[in-house]
C-alpha cells in the first residue's frame with residue numbers, strides 16, 4: 001500500500017519545527033517506516049540549492065524555479081520512492097510554501113506557481129497538511145529574538161502578513177487536506193491539536 005504524505009507549513013516563527021520530534025514519534029508508533037525531510041532541501045542537490053536560496057537575493061521567478069528544481073529532485077529521488085514502498089513521508093514545507101512566499105510574499109502570479117506545480121507534481125498532493133498559524137506580531141517577535149536570520153527571516157512584518165494570508169487562503173481552498181493548528185496557545189494545547197489532526201489520517 002502507498003504511504004501517506006504529510007507536510008508542515010507556516011510562516012517563519014510559527015513554531016512548526018518544535019513539533020517535528022513528537023509528530024515523528026506518533027507516526028512511528030504506528031509501526032510504519034517514516035521518512036523525515038524538508039524543503040527546500042532533502043537531497044544533496046536540494047540542500048545545495050537551499051544554501052543559495054536562503055542567502056542570495058534573486059528575482060521572484062528565479063526563486064520559484066529553484067524551489068521547484070529542488071522539489072523535483074526531492075520527489076524523484078526521495079519522496080515518491082518512499083511513498084511507493086509504503087513509507088510515510090513527513091516534509092517540513094512543500095508547495096504550499098511556494099504559494100505563500102513566492103506568490104503571497106513576492107507577488108508572483110499564482111498561475112505561474114500552478115504551472116510549475118503541475119509540471120513537477122503531476123497531480124500529486126499531500127494527504128495532510130498541518131498549517132501552524134500565529135498572529136504576525138508573534139512570529140515577528142520570535143524572529144527578532146532568533147540568532148542569525150536568513151534572507152526570508154529578515155523580511156518585513158508586511159511580507160509576513162501576506163504570507164499568512166496566502167496560507168490561510170490555501171487552507172480555505174483545500175479544507176480536506178489542511179488542518180490549521182493554532183500555535184498561539186500553550187505548547188500542550190498545540191500538541192493536542194497536532195495529535196488530533198494526525199489521528200484522522
Ligand code: TYD
Pocket residue numbers: 012017039040067092093094095096097098099101102152153
Ligand atoms: P524554514 O523551513 O523556515 O527553515 P528554518 O526553520 O531552518 O529557518 O526555512 C525555509 C525558508 O524557505 C522559509 O523562509 C520559507 C522559504 N521557502 C519558500 O520561500 N518557498 C518554498 O517553496 C519553500 C519550500 C520554502
